[in-house]
Amino acid sequence: MAVRNYFARIHEDMTAWRRDFHQHPELGFDLPRTASRVAELLRSFGCDEVVEGIAQSGVVATIRGRTTASGRAIGLRADIDALPIEETTGLAYASQTPGKMHACGHDGHTAMLLGAARYLSETRNFDGVAVLIFQPAEEDGCGGKLMVEEGIMERFGVSEVYAMHNLPGIPTGKFAIRHGSIMGSTDEFEIHVSGRGGHPASPHKTIDTTMIAAQILLSLNTIVSRDVSPLGRVALGVTTFNTDSRASNIIAQNVVMEGTIRTLEPEYRERVKARVEEITHGIANAFRAKASVTWIEGYPTTVNTADQTEHAILVARDVAGEVDTNAEPLLQAEDFSYMLQARPGAFMFIGNGDTPMLHDPGYYFDDEAMPSGASWFAGMIETRLPVNQERNV
Ligand SMILES: [Zn+2]
Numbered sequence: 380m381a382v383r384n385y386f387a388r389i390h391e392d393m394t395a396w397r398r399d400f401h402q403h404p405e406l407g408f409d410l411p412r413t414a415s416r417v418a419e420l421l422r423s424f425g426c427d428e429v430v431e432g433i434a435q436s437g438v439v440a441t442i443r444g445r446t447t448a449s450g451r452a453i454g455l456r457a458d459i460d461a462l463p464i465e466e467t468t469g470l471a472y473a474s475q476t477p478g479k480m481h482a483c484g485h486d487g488h489t490a491m492l493l494g495a496a497r498y499l500s501e502t503r504n505f506d507g508v509a510v511l512i513f514q515p516a517e518e519d520g521c522g523g524k525l526m527v528e529e530g531i532m533e534r535f536g537v538s539e540v541y542a543m544h545n546l547p548g549i550p551t552g553k554f555a556i557r558h559g560s561i562m563g564s565t566d567e568f569e570i571h572v573s574g575r576g577g578h579p580a581s582p583h584k585t586i587d588t589t590m591i592a593a594q595i596l597l598s599l600n601t602i603v604s605r606d607v608s609p610l611g612r613v614a615l616g617v618t619t620f621n622t623d624s625r626a627s628n629i630i631a632q633n634v635v636m637e638g639t640i641r642t643l644e645p646e647y648r649e650r651v652k653a654r655v656e657e658i659t660h661g662i663a664n665a666f667r668a669k670a671s672v673t674w675i676e677g678y679p680t681t682v683n684t685a686d687q688t689e690h691a692i693l694v695a696r697d698v699a700g701e702v703d704t705n706a707e708p709l710l711q712a713e714d715f716s717y718m719l720q721a722r723p724g725a726f727m728f729i730g731n732g733d734t735p736m737l738h739d740p741g742y743y744f745d746d747e748a749m750p751s752g753a754s755w756f757a758g759m760i761e762t763r764l765p766v767n768q769e770r771n772v
Pocket residue numbers: 482483518737738
């Protein structure tokens with residue numbers, strides 16, 4: 380396949396770009412070096428437009444096909460931020476910044492989309508506009524949401540949008556996807572229980588918030604299985620538990636617990652949230668304590684649309700042969716979900732082989748996946764914006 384041959388030829392360049400990003404990881408929206416390097420490379424490829432500073436540090440480039448008669452534009456997105464993790468890989472090109480690391484492979488996503496940009500800019504074998512979206516703050520900060528709110532879909536006329544994430548455990552360069560929900564939603568909660576402190580020698584004169592909060596914690600863990608099916612792909616975790624007592628002879632006045640819920644199906648999201656409220660207030664009332672639940676809404680479920688998913692599978696098959704079209708969904712959340720709420724599209728997994736899992740300090744992106752990934756990006760443009768042969772003879 381011609382597209383693949385091209386990327387085999389520029390594999391060394393993509394690897395060099397990727398390793399340079401890897402050595403210089405940046406976090407959230409604070410991506411001055413990464414964003415300017417992305418923009419510099421895009422300009423050197425001859426992209427028609429390179430716009431910096433979208434959603435603070437995002438970059439969007441456009442490449443016009445040899446004709447734009449279709450009037451259509453397709454968006455391809457890569458995330459460009461790293462994580463606050465101390466790298467332990469010991470690789471020659473390991474992070475040079477203490478406490479920061481590309482432990483989710485966004486350096487690889489960025490290099491693959493840059494490779495696709497170079498190919499598309501040189502060949503222009505499509506009818507319409509390729510819109511290349513380099514997004515900040517995927518890990519934390521809703522960069523994808525901000526890009527949508529700043530109007531990138533309208534400004535660049537994007538009608539469909541596609542993205543890819545590497546995944547350890549799938550053979551390198553192979554693809555996996557599923558129709559419908561593929562990544563979960565996330566919500567965080569804080570539960571505040573207040574009662575009456577006192578002496579543990581006279582517990583009957585107190586309202587013992589530690590005991591009450593513990594009952595709430597244990598009961599919240601029955602939601603998955605007793606309220607929603609254990610097959611319902613829901614996770615709930617209470618992850619912090621703090622009392623305001625600082626001594627063993629004081630019963631606390633207040634307890635604060637934090638936790639998170641992850642759901643794959645949107646209807647479970649609301650049901651689990653409602654049960655968290657009900658259980659918290661019910662138990663607090665039973666023991667005459669006061670309780671409040673505060674929610675921090677996180678990323679919504681990432682939902683692949685039918686037609687676009689089918690095309691994503693066709694292109695993946697063309698690139699890598701057999702495709703897993705019934706991939707196991709993940710309850711990790713992904714802020715490409717906001718772009719999929721704005722436009723139809725699909726989110727694809729690309730195999731990263733037998734490496735440590737994402738966010739592990741020993742994780743590394745497998746450079747051998749890059750020709751596949753870049754071919755898929757480029758193939759999506761050529762397939763979704765086919766040149767009308769009659770018009771171009
Ligand atoms: Zn991540």
